[in-house]
Amino acid sequence: MSSAPAGPLLIVEDDATFARTLKRSFERRDYEVTSCAGLAEVAALLAHTRPAYAVVDLKLAGESGLDCVKALHAHDPTMRIVVLTGFASIATAVEAIKLGACHYLPKPANADDIEKAFGRVEGDVSVPLAGRPTSLKNLEWERIHETLVETEFNISETARRLGMHRRTLARKLEKRQVT
Incomplete structure (x- = not known):
């Protein structure tokens, strides 16, 4: 059952297979779907379309989906934008909102x-609070990710702020992709 009325929808996703799958799913729900892979395409599309909804992947090839969120919101503050990510972090969730x-x-x-996310207007106080402690690796990763966001994904500046060698940070980032 649909919680949001169908309308123009923009999917910003660099994984072509996932974008096609989402596009077909939403077209079956009577959305008018347009998809693109990055910020440059978003800017071109916004020149002639006005989506009511957008789904944005946080990590696009070589760029941050947060830039797309910012551009989409500036274009139309009433647009319902949902951000998707494979590596959720508190820092990026807060920034996206x-x-x-x-x-x-x-x-x-x-x-x-x-x-369902498009239709949500208020927060949900019944969401269970996490009862398990965060591991040291996760805490480190969240701090790295938070600093990356603060430095607009500048690796050298992030390494300097974290007090680590740039190559060490690069190796850590290779092991766990930033989204």
């Missing part, structure tokens, strides 16, 4: 999850 996203979902997310 600050920049205009209405919701933030970890992958894998399907059309049902995304459509």
Whole structure:
């Protein structure tokens, strides 16, 4: 059952297979779907379309989906934007919401999850609080990711702020992709 009315939808996703799958799912729900792979294409599309909804992958090839969220929100502050990511972090969730996203979902997310997120206007106080302690590796990763966001994904400046060698940071980032 649909919680949000169908309308123009933009999917910003660099994984062509996932983008096609989402596109087909939303077209079956009567959305008018347009998809693109990055910020340059978003800017070109916004010149002649006005989507009511957008699904944005946080990590696009060589760029941050947060830039797309910012551009989409600037284009139309009423647009319902849902951010998807394979590596959820508190820092990026907060930034996405600050920049205009209405919701933030970890992958894998399907059309049902995304459509519910479009329809959500208020927070949910019944969400269970995490009872397990965060591991040291996760705390380190969240701090690295937070600093990356602060430095607009500048690796050298992030390494300097964290007090680590640039190559060490690069190796850590290779092991766990930033989204």
